[in-house]
Amino acid sequence: MKRFVTILVFCLPLYGVLAVAPPSLAQDDATPSPGSPPLAPQVVPIQEAGAQEAADAWEPSAIETQLDDLASELSNMGIYEVQPLTGEQALAVESTKGIGWEADCCSLGIRGNASYLYESPALSPNSLLNPNNRLKTAERSDQALLSLEVNAMVAPYIAWRAKGRVQHRSEWSDGQIQPEDTRYLDQGYFSFEIPRSWEAPALYFALGKQRLKWGVGTLWNPVDTFNQSQNLQANHDTEEGKVLYRLDSVWRELDLTLISIPRFDHNDLTRVNFSPKQGESFIGGKVHVFLWDADLSYYWTKKEQEGAKQGVSFSLQYHDVQYYGEGLFWHGESNLRYPELVEKRTPGVDPVSGKAYTNPARYDFQTRNGNFHEQTFGLQYTFLVDYTLVTEYHHNQEGYSKKDMDIYLQYLRYIGGKYPRDKRSVERVNSEANLESQRSLLSLGNQVHPFANLRQNYLYLSFLWKNIFNRSQVQLEWIENLDAQYDGAKQSSFARPTLTYTGIPRYEFSAYSQLYQGENDSEFGMRESDQVNFMEIKYYF
Amino acid sequence: MQTKTLLSLVFSGFAFALFAQVPLHLSSEEVQQREAPQETPTAEESATPAEQSPDAARAQKPAQEPRSPILGLTGDEIIKLADEKMVGETARFLNQMIIKRPGMEDMIAKYETTFQGRGEKVLLRMLFPPEEAGKDLLLLDENMWQYIPKLERSMRVAGKQRFMGSDFDNADLLKVSLVNDYSGTFVGIEKIKGREYFFVKLEKKRPQATYDRVDYWVDREKHLPFREVYYTRSGKKIKTLQYLNVGLVGNRQVPKTLVMISELRPNNLTVVQILEGNYNLPVDPTWFTRAYLERKRI
Numbered sequence: 001m002k003r004f005v006t007i008l009v010f011c012l013p014l015y016g017v018l019a020v021a022p023p024s025l026a027q028d029d030a031t032p033s034p035g036s037p038p039l040a041p042q043v044v045p046i047q048e049a050g051a052q053e054a055a056d057a058w059e060p061s062a063i064e065t066q067l068d069d070l071a072s073e074l075s076n077m078g079i080y081e082v083q084p085l086t087g088e089q090a091l092a093v094e095s096t097k098g099i100g101w102e103a104d105c106c107s108l109g110i111r112g113n114a115s116y117l118y119e120s121p122a123l124s125p126n127s128l129l130n131p132n133n134r135l136k137t138a139e140r141s142d143q144a145l146l147s148l149e150v151n152a153m154v155a156p157y158i159a160w161r162a163k164g165r166v167q168h169r170s171e172w173s174d175g176q177i178q179p180e181d182t183r184y185l186d187q188g189y190f191s192f193e194i195p196r197s198w199e200a201p202a203l204y205f206a207l208g209k210q211r212l213k214w215g216v217g218t219l220w221n222p223v224d225t226f227n228q229s230q231n232l233q234a235n236h237d238t239e240e241g242k243v244l245y246r247l248d249s250v251w252r253e254l255d256l257t258l259i260s261i262p263r264f265d266h267n268d269l270t271r272v273n274f275s276p277k278q279g280e281s282f283i284g285g286k287v288h289v290f291l292w293d294a295d296l297s298y299y300w301t302k303k304e305q306e307g308a309k310q311g312v313s314f315s316l317q318y319h320d321v322q323y324y325g326e327g328l329f330w331h332g333e334s335n336l337r338y339p340e341l342v343e344k345r346t347p348g349v350d351p352v353s354g355k356a357y358t359n360p361a362r363y364d365f366q367t368r369n370g371n372f373h374e375q376t377f378g379l380q381y382t383f384l385v386d387y388t389l390v391t392e393y394h395h396n397q398e399g400y401s402k403k404d405m406d407i408y409l410q411y412l413r414y415i416g417g418k419y420p421r422d423k424r425s426v427e428r429v430n431s432e433a434n435l436e437s438q439r440s441l442l443s444l445g446n447q448v449h450p451f452a453n454l455r456q457n458y459l460y461l462s463f464l465w466k467n468i469f470n471r472s473q474v475q476l477e478w479i480e481n482l483d484a485q486y487d488g489a490k491q492s493s494f495a496r497p498t499l500t501y502t503g504i505p506r507y508e509f510s511a512y513s514q515l516y517q518g519e520n521d522s523e524f525g526m527r528e529s530d531q532v533n534f535m536e537i538k539y540y541f
Numbered sequence: 542m543q544t545k546t547l548l549s550l551v552f553s554g555f556a557f558a559l560f561a562q563v564p565l566h567l568s569s570e571e572v573q574q575r576e577a578p579q580e581t582p583t584a585e586e587s588a589t590p591a592e593q594s595p596d597a598a599r600a601q602k603p604a605q606e607p608r609s610p611i612l613g614l615t616g617d618e619i620i621k622l623a624d625e626k627m628v629g630e631t632a633r634f635l636n637q638m639i640i641k642r643p644g645m646e647d648m649i650a651k652y653e654t655t656f657q658g659r660g661e662k663v664l665l666r667m668l669f670p671p672e673e674a675g676k677d678l679l680l681l682d683e684n685m686w687q688y689i690p691k692l693e694r695s696m697r698v699a700g701k702q703r704f705m706g707s708d709f710d711n712a713d714l715l716k717v718s719l720v721n722d723y724s725g726t727f728v729g730i731e732k733i734k735g736r737e738y739f740f741v742k743l744e745k746k747r748p749q750a751t752y753d754r755v756d757y758w759v760d761r762e763k764h765l766p767f768r769e770v771y772y773t774r775s776g777k778k779i780k781t782l783q784y785l786n787v788g789l790v791g792n793r794q795v796p797k798t799l800v801m802i803s804e805l806r807p808n809n810l811t812v813v814q815i816l817e818g819n820y821n822l823p824v825d826p827t828w829f830t831r832a833y834l835e836r837k838r839i
Contacts, residue, residue: 111671202827204836213694248836255832290831293684295697315697317684319748322697382699385805467706470642470809505648505670540671 106155112148115538119143121529128412128526138171138178157195163187186240187211201251211241212259214286214299215326215376216315219460219479220394222328222374223299223311225284244282253290259283293317299328307332320382327375334372334398336454337365339407363411372398378460390462399456402487409521454523455489457482471503481523492518492525508538616725616741620757622764624659624720627795629820632656634790639812640707650705651816655824660718662829673705679834680715683749688834695834700751708780708801708811712751719743719757722750730761737761738768752779763787765796778804791819 120140124130147165154160164185171178189208196202215221226242244261261282284301299311313326343362350357378392400408459480466473479494498512514532518525614622633655640648651669656662665678675690678698686695700712716722723743731740743755753774758767769782780803784796799813827833 111674113671198823198825198827202825211693213692215694216696218696248832250827250830250832252826253830255830257832288831290681290684293682295831317697317699320699320701322699324697380697380699382702386703388699388702467703470640470645470706502672503645505646506672508672538672540674 107151107153109151110148111151111541112146113538113540115143115145115147115536117143117145118535120533122531122533124520124528124530127528128409128520130528131415138173141169141171143167143169157193159191159193161187161189161191184240185209189241201249204248204250206246206248209241209243210246211239212244212246214297214311216295216297216313216324217326217376217394218378218380218390218392218462220376220392220458221326222376222394222396223297223313223326225299225301225309225311225328226282255288257286257288259285322380322382323378324380325375325377327373329371329373331371332369334368334370336398336400337367338400338404339411340364340366341407341410363407363414368398374398386466386468388462388464388466390460390464392460394458394460396456396458399483400454401456402483402489405455405489405523409526412526413521455481455483472499472501474499484522490519490522490525492516492522494524506540508536508540510534510536510538614727614739616727616743617720619727619739619741619759619764620723620725620743621720623757623759623766624718626764626793627766628656628660628717629793630657630659631822631824632791632818632820633822633824634818635816637814637816638705638707638709639814640705641810641812643808648705648707650707654714655828656717657824657826657829660716661721663715663717664828664834665715677834678711678715679829679831681829683747685711685715686831686834693835695831700749708803708806708809709813710751713782713801714813716751719755722747723755725757731758733758733767763794765794780804786814790815790817793820 118140119138119142121138123139145165145167148163150160150162152160162185164183164187167180167182167184169180169182171180187209189206189210191204191206194203194205212226213221214224214226242261244259247258249256259282281304282301284299286297286299288295288297290296294314294316297311297313299313300308301311302308307330309328309330311326311328313324315322315324317323340363342364348357349355374394374396376392376394378390381389383389459482461478461480462475464473464475468474475496475498477496477498481489481492483489484491495515495517496512497515498510501509512534514534516524516527516530520526633653635653636651638650638652640650642648649669650667650673653666653668655664655666661682663678663680665680667673667676667678675688677688679686679688679695683700685698685700687698688695698711700716701710703709704711704714722745724746725741725743728740728742731738737760738758739761741757741759743757745753752771754772754776756768756770756772758769759765760767765787766784768784771779771781773779780801783800783802784798785800786796786798787794788797790797795815797815801811801813803809
């Protein structure tokens with residue numbers, strides 16, 4: 001009841017803000033302002049015989065003079081009269097397609113960008129996920145990235161596409177620099193189009209390393225079972241594809257996609273490895289239809305030795321609001337692993353020396369079997385004056401319950417206690433070898449599922465204000481762990497403000513921060529950093 | 542407490558958005574019907590005249606509906622004539638957009654638009670600048686999607702979102718046909734710099750129409766659009782679109798330059814020029830699908 005009253009109280013002022021503040025909303029104002037024309041059109045009665053008189057009586061528009069001036073100005077600028085597209089101008093237009101070459105039989109186009117990213121985390125002195133900063137999180141890092149995209153039509157109906165990057169990253173930790181140079185081929189595949197008459201269904205076949213993105217959600221895409229890094233920290237510029245076969249068919253408003261991911265090792269960081277290894281094979285399909293102004297899709301995927309996963313999604317626009325949702329359902333093994341206390345700490349006595357000691361506790365992480373489902377529902381509201389508001393609710397039924405979370409926190413405290421601040425600790429000597437394994441255990445949630453999804457209910461909010469001073473935009477994104485509101489767990493949230501400036505052609509400047517809010521034993525507050533700041537410059541060519 | 546406050550704010554904001562808009566749109570139609578029943582033709586009437594003889598079309602109109610002298614055209618017929626001049630069964634244009642802002646360097650964009658079904662289906666391919674290239678747009682009747690290269694998938698976008706920060710909205714560029722969204726009332730003939738123009742007042746007849754009211758001028762001789770002035774329901778002027786520079790595009794004489802002046806942002810203007818184009822070209826229907834938008838990246 002108290003919550004309801006709170007919502008009601010805040011509803012009224014917000015109504016005022018939304019209804020009055022943006023000038024665009026005058027469009028929704030049913031009451032004409034003083035002096036404005038009435039709602040019904042003003043009809044000037046015209047008789048056939050006296051039409052010319054009526055026309056002469058019609059007063060010229062007030063904007064006529066303004067437009068005359070404008071026409072002169074445009075003429076002076078040389079853009080009023082468009083010249084035929086020949087010579088250098090034609091070349092200039094061609095060049096807008098990227099760096100490229102084109103002939104009757106084939107074509108080649110290259111696009112890309114170069115960027116520099118500076119990352120500066122504000123480290124927590126002693127967080128649950130990094131006790132006493134023992135995992136030595138980087139104090140800051142720089143990253144230079146060159147990304148290239150090649151599109152080539154190698155013969156009629158056969159195309160080749162590749163996307164790769166060269167990356168140099170330096171991390172500063174304890175006054176030492178750790179450089180890392182990597183080359184990635186994110187995508188590289190051939191695409192074949194079956195020749196046909198235009199009335200027949202189109203058929204395309206693609207083979208090679210490709211990125212596949214399914215779903216309609218803004219932040220969470222449960223049906224996108226190929227990519228598990230759906231959180232705000234994901235860098236979409238550096239996501240890589242998987243080696244797969246893909247068949248697409250399009251007929252009117254209906255399209256069908258079939259995919260097969262053979263047994264390749266997709267975790268191999270050399271990124272181009274076609275030798276069959278122990279990776280799992282994967283098959284799947286999607287049917288999409290555009291019906292009654294709505295996008296409706298059905299998804300089906302199956303991993304080797306796992307049950308099938310089925311998903312549905314929809315999206316539609318009604319007036320200024322876009323509604324969307326998607327859900328995934330499966331029976332079988334969970335994606336997450338759940339913590340369990342297998343053996344408690346127990347006191348013991350050494351039979352030889354007679355000294356007392358403590359047997360360590362033992363924790364285990366196991367998947368569970370059962371019926372699972374995951375859903376996302378969202379709304380996007382677009383205002384006339386460059387504001388966009390998105391809210392998205394995500395329910396992940398396989399997420400940690402309050403009890404699971406408590407055990408997980410207990411586990412984190414336990415292993416955190418094993419690495420005390422005192423550097424002379426005996427355990428520290430043996431701990432270095434275990435650090436890597438501890439790191440993976442600590443970030444278990446990240447390994448199998450994005451951290452933002454560790455629990456069951458989340459809310460995502462985004463407010464975007466575009467075209468500020470014509471060349472900038474501001475976005476504020478926020479994720480709230482809703483479970484903590486109700487089950488007594490520590491409340492925590494994640495926020496990311498972003499400022500982007502695009503005033504210089506081909507350049508994009510952005511600055512953003514990732515803010516983790518919450519106490520040390522809350523979901524977001526347990527991170528190594530309370531805050532991470534980023535600055536990025538990107539040049540497109 | 543702060544979190545709860547924010548949650549409350551957001552929920553209530555959407556509650557407002559959901560509840561506030563629907564009744565207003567409904568009341569608009571009620572107001573339209575109540576206050577101007579005779580001037581608002583039915584959908585059936587507005588769809589028929591071009592296929593029928595002028596006499597037959599005239600016979601279906603209410604007797605008091607204003608008509609142009611000589612040809613005796615109604616407002617709807619004038620809209621349809623201008624639409625047909627501008628949009629063929631299919632068409633393809635290469636366009637250049639110049640965004641002018643006071644005290645700032647002009648921003649130039651180039652894009653290609655392909656139309657099918659007299660503008661019901663439109664594919665816009667962004668070519669320049671490089672940071673915008675690939676952010677293609679698709680219109681299917683009232684629905685719009687944009688391909689986001691970074692995400693490698695398409696997402697729905699609203700027609701009222703500004704295109705690249707220009708004075709054109711997405712809908713201004715893609716929804717070029719007016720006849721489906723608006724009903725017209727012929728007002729009179731205006732003489733501007735020696736030429737005569739039909740002056741038609743448009744009222745939206747579908748809730749999906751971008752603007753509530755439009756003042757529309759059409760060249761009396763060539764039946765080409767000359768100017769559109771957009772208003773909110775309350776009568777506030779939002780933007781003015783001026784057609785200039787009539788010239789040959791393909792086999793048609795059409796305005797090759799469009800200038801949009803925003804009333805909300807004084808001293809801002811955006812120019813769109815048709816650099817190349819042609820009408821009634823063969824077009825693959827699968828181009829106008831989301832699958833094509835997401836798949837065909839060459």
